[in-house]
Amino acid sequence: MKNSLREQRTYKNPNIIDISQYCRSLNSLKGLVERIFNAVDIRINGERPWDVQVRHEGVYQRVISQGSLGLGEAYMDGWWDCENLDEAFFRVIRAEQEGRFRLIFPFSILFSLFISDLKSKILNHQRLSEAFMVGERHYDIGNDLYRSMLDKRMVYTCAYWENARDLDEAQEFKLDLVCRKLQLRPGMHVLDIGCGWGSFAKYAAQQYGVKVTGITISHKQVELAQETCRGLPIDIQLKDYRDFSGTFDRIVSLGMFEHVGYKNYRTYMQMVARSLKDDGLFLLQTIGSNKSTTSYDLWLNKYIFPNALIPSIEQIGQSYEGLLVMEDWQNFSAYYDQTLMVWFKNFNTNWYSLRSRYGDKFYRMWRYYLLSCAGLFRARRLQLWQIVFSKYGIPKGYRRI
Numbered sequence: 001m002k003n004s005l006r007e008q009r010t011y012k013n014p015n016i017i018d019i020s021q022y023c024r025s026l027n028s029l030k031g032l033v034e035r036i037f038n039a040v041d042i043r044i045n046g047e048r049p050w051d052v053q054v055r056h057e058g059v060y061q062r063v064i065s066q067g068s069l070g071l072g073e074a075y076m077d078g079w080w081d082c083e084n085l086d087e088a089f090f091r092v093i094r095a096e097q098e099g100r101f102r103l104i105f106p107f108s109i110l111f112s113l114f115i116s117d118l119k120s121k122i123l124n125h126q127r128l129s130e131a132f133m134v135g136e137r138h139y140d141i142g143n144d145l146y147r148s149m150l151d152k153r154m155v156y157t158c159a160y161w162e163n164a165r166d167l168d169e170a171q172e173f174k175l176d177l178v179c180r181k182l183q184l185r186p187g188m189h190v191l192d193i194g195c196g197w198g199s200f201a202k203y204a205a206q207q208y209g210v211k212v213t214g215i216t217i218s219h220k221q222v223e224l225a226q227e228t229c230r231g232l233p234i235d236i237q238l239k240d241y242r243d244f245s246g247t248f249d250r251i252v253s254l255g256m257f258e259h260v261g262y263k264n265y266r267t268y269m270q271m272v273a274r275s276l277k278d279d280g281l282f283l284l285q286t287i288g289s290n291k292s293t294t295s296y297d298l299w300l301n302k303y304i305f306p307n308a309l310i311p312s313i314e315q316i317g318q319s320y321e322g323l324l325v326m327e328d329w330q331n332f333s334a335y336y337d338q339t340l341m342v343w344f345k346n347f348n349t350n351w352y353s354l355r356s357r358y359g360d361k362f363y364r365m366w367r368y369y370l371l372s373c374a375g376l377f378r379a380r381r382l383q384l385w386q387i388v389f390s391k392y393g394i395p396k397g398y399r400r401i
Contacts, residue, residue, distance in 0.1 A: 029060035032064075042092070049084035050087040052081070052088060053081040055079055056074075056079035056080070071299070072372075085367065085368065086340075086372070086375040086378065087375065090379045093376060093381050136218075139220060148354060150346070151171040153197075153199040154197040155199045158332070160332065167346075170335075171199070181386070182252060187210070188211070189248050191215075191248040192252050193215060195221070196218075196254070200212075201229055211233040213234075214234065215236075215238075215241065217239075222236055245275070251282040252282070253282075253284050258287050258309065268319065272323075276391050277391070281390055286311060289311065289312045289383070292312040294309070303369070310382065324391060327394060327397075329385060330387075331385055333380065333384040333385075334378075336377040336382070337375075337378040340374035
């Protein structure tokens with residue numbers, strides 16, 4: 001009786017697609033995928049750049065039974081292809097957000113998501129003992145990879161493309177935007193939480209005359225940052241934010257909050273509040289989610305960013321409540337699509353020099369990562385926020401310079 005009612009609801013609303021009804025045969029699974037793709041003008045084995053080419057018939061069962069993990073792994077294994085992968089992701093995600101279809105997942109996928117969510121609620125995946133995992137598995141892959149992909153300063157966060165002619169200029173504009181929002185003045189001491197390869201520290205020290213202390217959980221980043229920042233008033237340390245103490249005029253964090261985890265958001269903000277002088281400013285740049293979640297994407301967690309979690313406005317708001325005052329909140333997420341596409345272009349162009357070390361499966365993995373994320377930002381599933389905080393509130397209000 002329950003199944004009958006479910007089928008009736010699905011039939012009455014053509015936008016609702018119950019995947020379990022299609023799991024009876026290969027032809028049914030193919031029909032399901034074709035129905036979804038028809039809603040977004042994607043064809044199986046079509047001739048347009050955003051059409052999907054199926055190389056192995058087992059891809060349908062793999063995706064239905066394993067969800068996003070199966071989809072990504074099937075692509076890595078060459079079971080399906082798409083010339084404009086970013087556009088395909090954009091079309092599907094945007095259509096889902098606009099309500100052109102809604103999927104009802106089978107028990108196997110729902111159970112996997114439930115287990116993932118349950119683990120994240122019981123365990124603290126971003127606890128101090130696991131803090132260096134993402135550094136070892138992502139940021140320490142190899143500086144040659146990031147040199148080939150990023151701008152000349154090696155800024156691994158969203159660029160600011162307003163009036164910029166290329167990636168180098170767009171990243172310089174972003175760094176300068178951050179410095180101006182922080183209202184830096186010569187002689188100030190700045191803490192950079194998640195300093196990467198030292199791009200912000202070097203720019204701020206050279207252009208604004210400040211002293212910078214940078215912390216990161218990546219050995220490779222520390223080595224290169226110490227080398228490139230030599231001779232400047234910059235101290236780069238291999239350290240987790242929870243093991244750090246000091247007091248600073250300004251604090252900045254660009255693209256690191258995604259690794260903090262919702263169980264630690266409050267701890268992170270407490271550390272910031274404790275480390276910020278009474279008249280100080282703190283700028284947080286982070287990818288943002290439209291919805292609060294406590295679980296991570298299974299494919300991204302396994303292959304790209306272990307234990308990464310994208311915060312929502314609600315989660316960020318709760319984290320700093322009673323600790324800091326929000327002075328300014330800017331969203332320029334559309335620029336991340338553009339940034340990711342240039343990163344992929346650079347990576348693809350320079351692959352000939354990387355191939356012998358990383359291998360073809362890595363190429364497909366990294367291509368999938370960059371282009372699928374570009375599609376997510378283009379569809380506005382993901383956001384990019386720059387938020388400025390003060391400790392007690394600026395008496396006459398905050399003004400962007």
